[in-house]
Amino acid sequence: MKSKLSHKxxxxxxxxxxxxxxxxxxxxxxxxxxxxxxxxxxPWTGFTWRWFQELVADGNIWCFSFxxxxxxxxxxxxxxxxxxALSVPIxxxxxxxxxxxxxxxxxxxxxxxxxPVLTPGVVIGVSTLVFWFKFGVPAGxxxxxxxxxxxxxxxxxxxxxxxxxxxxxxxxxxxxxxxxSHWQSLRRIxxxxxxxxxxxxxxxxxxxxxxxxxxxxxxxxxxxTLTVYYGSRxxxxxxxxxxxxxxxxxxxxxxxxxxxxxxxRRSEAQKRLAA
Amino acid sequence: MSAMLRRYGGFIxxxxxxxxAFWLLALVLLPYFNLFEASFxxxxxxxxxxxxxxxxxxxxxxxxxxxxxxxxxxxxxxTFLLNISIHLWVFILTIVFSCITTFIALALCYPLAFYxxxxxxxxxxxxFMMILIIPMWVSELLRTFAWFILLAFNGPLTILxxxxxxxxxxxxxxxxxxxxxxxxxxxxYVYILxxxxxxxxxxxxxxxxxxxxxxxxxxxxxxxxxxxxIPHCKPGIASGxxxxxxxxxxxxxxxxxxxxxxxxxxxxxxxxxxxxENDWNGGxxxxxxxxxxxxxxxxxxxxxxxxxxxDIAK
Amino acid sequence: xxxSVELRGVSMDFDKYRAxxxxxxxxxxxxxxxxxxxxxxxxxTILRMVSGFxxxxxxxxxxxxxxxxxxxxxxxxxxxxxxxxxxxxLMRVWENISFGLEVRGVDKATRRKKxxxxxxxxxxxxxxxxxxxQLSGGQRQRVAIARALAVEPKVMLLDEPxxxxxxxxxxxxxxxxxxxxxxxxxxxxxxxxxxxxxxxxSDRVAVMSRGQIQQVDVPQKIYNxxxxxxxxxxVGENNIFTGELSSASxxxxxxxxxxxxxxxxxxxxxxxxxYVRPEHVSLVAKPKAGSNAVPATVEDVSFEGNFAxxxxxxxTGRKLAAELKNDSAAPPPxxxxxxxxxxxxxxxxxxxxxxxxxxxxxx
Numbered sequence: 033m034k035s036k037l038s039h040k041x042x043x044x045x046x047x048x049x050x051x052x053x054x055x056x057x058x059x060x061x062x063x064x065x066x067x068x069x070x071x072x073x074x075p076w077t078g079f080t081w082r083w084f085q086e087l088v089a090d091g092n093i094w095c096f097s098f099x100x101x102x103x104x105x106x107x108x109x110x111x112x113x114x115x116x117a118l119s120v121p122i123x124x125x126x127x128x129x130x131x132x133x134x135x136x137x138x139x140x141x142x143x144x145x146x147x148p149v150l151t152p153g154v155v156i157g158v159s160t161l162v163f164w165f166k167f168g169v170p171a172g173x174x175x176x177x178x179x180x181x182x183x184x185x186x187x188x189x190x191x192x193x194x195x196x197x198x199x200x201x202x203x204x205x206x207x208x209x210x211x212x213s214h215w216q217s218l219r220r221i222x223x224x225x226x227x228x229x230x231x232x233x234x235x236x237x238x239x240x241x242x243x244x245x246x247x248x249x250x251x252x253x254x255x256x257t258l259t260v261y262y263g264s265r266x267x268x269x270x271x272x273x274x275x276x277x278x279x280x281x282x283x284x285x286x287x288x289x290x291x292x293x294x295x296x297r298r299s300e301a302q303k304r305l306a307a
Numbered sequence: 308m309s310a311m312l313r314r315y316g317g318f319i320x321x322x323x324x325x326x327x328a329f330w331l332l333a334l335v336l337l338p339y340f341n342l343f344e345a346s347f348x349x350x351x352x353x354x355x356x357x358x359x360x361x362x363x364x365x366x367x368x369x370x371x372x373x374x375x376x377x378x379x380x381x382x383x384x385x386t387f388l389l390n391i392s393i394h395l396w397v398f399i400l401t402i403v404f405s406c407i408t409t410f411i412a413l414a415l416c417y418p419l420a421f422y423x424x425x426x427x428x429x430x431x432x433x434x435f436m437m438i439l440i441i442p443m444w445v446s447e448l449l450r451t452f453a454w455f456i457l458l459a460f461n462g463p464l465t466i467l468x469x470x471x472x473x474x475x476x477x478x479x480x481x482x483x484x485x486x487x488x489x490x491x492x493x494x495x496y497v498y499i500l501x502x503x504x505x506x507x508x509x510x511x512x513x514x515x516x517x518x519x520x521x522x523x524x525x526x527x528x529x530x531x532x533x534x535x536x537i538p539h540c541k542p543g544i545a546s547g548x549x550x551x552x553x554x555x556x557x558x559x560x561x562x563x564x565x566x567x568x569x570x571x572x573x574x575x576x577x578x579x580x581x582x583x584e585n586d587w588n589g590g591x592x593x594x595x596x597x598x599x600x601x602x603x604x605x606x607x608x609x610x611x612x613x614x615x616x617x618d619i620a621k
Numbered sequence: 622x623x624x625s626v627e628l629r630g631v632s633m634d635f636d637k638y639r640a641x642x643x644x645x646x647x648x649x650x651x652x653x654x655x656x657x658x659x660x661x662x663x664x665x666t667i668l669r670m671v672s673g674f675x676x677x678x679x680x681x682x683x684x685x686x687x688x689x690x691x692x693x694x695x696x697x698x699x700x701x702x703x704x705x706x707x708x709x710x711l712m713r714v715w716e717n718i719s720f721g722l723e724v725r726g727v728d729k730a731t732r733r734k735k736x737x738x739x740x741x742x743x744x745x746x747x748x749x750x751x752x753x754x755q756l757s758g759g760q761r762q763r764v765a766i767a768r769a770l771a772v773e774p775k776v777m778l779l780d781e782p783x784x785x786x787x788x789x790x791x792x793x794x795x796x797x798x799x800x801x802x803x804x805x806x807x808x809x810x811x812x813x814x815x816x817x818x819x820x821x822x823s824d825r826v827a828v829m830s831r832g833q834i835q836q837v838d839v840p841q842k843i844y845n846x847x848x849x850x851x852x853x854x855x856v857g858e859n860n861i862f863t864g865e866l867s868s869a870s871x872x873x874x875x876x877x878x879x880x881x882x883x884x885x886x887x888x889x890x891x892x893x894x895x896y897v898r899p900e901h902v903s904l905v906a907k908p909k910a911g912s913n914a915v916p917a918t919v920e921d922v923s924f925e926g927n928f929a930x931x932x933x934x935x936x937t938g939r940k941l942a943a944e945l946k947n948d949s950a951a952p953p954p955x956x957x958x959x960x961x962x963x964x965x966x967x968x969x970x971x972x973x974x975x976x977x978x979x980x981x982x983x984x
Binding site: 046073 | 310311314315316322323324325326327329330331333334335336337338339342345415418419421422423426427435437438439440441442444445446447448449450452453456457459461462463466467470499528553556557558559560563564574577578581587590591594595597598601
Binding site: 200202203205206207208209210211212213216220221224225 | 672674696699701720769
């Protein structure tokens, strides 16, 4: 049994670690409201909403044009949506295929599917760029979509495969036996079972696409996404509006987490009442 | 395959195979093979491609050794003069500082993993985890920027120390460690959770009785950890180290923002070669060098920790 | 609507393993037909071949005189009750039942009505909007039956549907299934390893072992006139004597020679045994001369409710059993007493050792 002293030390260490993780975010939060021109909470020169206003006013972010290649938000959104539209069907198809295979072949296929997750984003970016150039496809966000999809599909595949394990294939047989076509069996029996995994992986894919930097940076050509916009401006003068963005994102995350937790507890209580 | 056809019918089976084939061929295998092939070809103007000058060679890889320059190093007050290719030097430093980052992350995470797995009250664990996850959701970009602001010349850290009267004037936080201090400190923060979770997972499966048995037999706390806890957690530690190392080596954003004017990261070298020099084949070769470095590291980690690939892949 | 089912020389090989070996049987329309046998005998494989989930490697499966080769399970006029029921957990009861109609494009209102009618038929009103997880085992059974009936199959296939239920429920469901079958007049093909079930419910039974049919007959004949040693030992209890035929109707054993009836194909030189059912013997202190009698000592008497089983051993140590009706006028002998086990010639059947049964020296 470890002594009380060492336990106390570990408790303190745990708290310290939490502080270590949260403090930098609080720094950003503080900077978001500080009227000092340099993005920092110190020296505190007064409370202001200015950065939020500038964030909203920044033409490079809040535009929803599909043709303007500098449009950070719309680009980020359409890239992310396309990545989701690509990687969820691919990941699901791959998971279904893998689920029906066994032995050596399955292992090899699985390894190839996982490989992009382990590959540095830079390598994925370079290989995508060089490959499609051979076919005359120039750099641009369309290549970023392909590069991102190569590894995001793997995440989708893993989540769907895990969900498939809990599926009773006898249900598919029952559906066929009752006269359903293969397509009807898939749509009415298998997919409903997979919905939780499909939804979760779609959300995951979306956010992974939004925050992707390395692969996007190498494949985007002149086009811009939010992440790249902030990332590549950094040296030449960081935009204080990023702090405002951070505050919004953190607030949204915290609210969403708390909201999800409340909803989860409420639906479990309901289920217990209904049973 | 016939079982699948029977179960799903021709259309769905074909669709699954088609989607998988598109993914693995068009998005993964063919680009990699193409990259591999391109890395051996010379950088030629468009008309010369495919012509007599387009031969395979190792030149692109060997070019890392070209352009030797004099590098001045300050090492604890002693000045060394090194004549080395600048690309090779950056490559070495990238590896070295990624190792340092990995080690720091491990050192910081190990006690916490133990604390979360064994010491903390399970009721509190859920809350602790919830707070822990918040930086994860905030995205790498924002985590990086937080430290960019922190370590700025006249940033909050400086101001705080000034207010406490410890220093006067600004501090170049990112210029220490040959210009890599900012990069290392930030990468530790940005990637630390990738080290924590595998190690924590490994710890949870450790039986407390083993520790008590070791204590019972008279082992010191250090020895208990060294001989009981760490060996048990080896797969998790290896997994975490490999993940963090590869994230560090391949990091582009963090070095971009937190380098000093005189320091560079290998990913930036690749970027420059591709988009400043327009030498895509050379860029391909460098990308592969990076990949080889990661593979070597993974193999070494596996040897060192004596774990197999399946253990790491989690 | 109903149809006949015929298996012509059907075989099923899984790699080197022959699960079904050249089985031929014709099941009549509207018949309640059971395949009875121990696990691994091939009955499940046969059911899956009739339903269309696997194709036989040899022979033909005909439903309603039509060869079903190449026709998938969703195109055959069959409906199956799976062993684990396979109710769709994410659909309500009425959606489960009307699923077969849904995939045929029937509109929602009609489907709902039909589902409720079927729930009445299986005596389960009022649960239409519940989910399967909220029902008891017996209720789920009935939903599975309703679901299968909804598609108006010509042949209903049942895969050991009662094995997961407790005894009382099982007996109740036996009667229910039989009643439903008589009402709907659909051909039922039922597989089970429980001989009581098979005998009680079926018009005819096929006893199977190791991929081969041992006997197809009405239940009475299966029980009273088993074709070979396997059927005799699988169905019902027996007193078994090894020995050999010394004449057309005499069987010599180590406790005497008996007048016997011989079963199919039994001849002098085949290995055979003598089978006598416990309920066909009487215990007599002084047997008549010339009758079949074996002296034995009583070891144990177990009271089973409406009958008592007397366990005995003869002079060679062979175990014998007699089943006596619970009659206070003629109580069973006490432990330790000696008596004679007497049986008539018609009840003494000499049957071929079927090599489907493993005789490992047990008597």
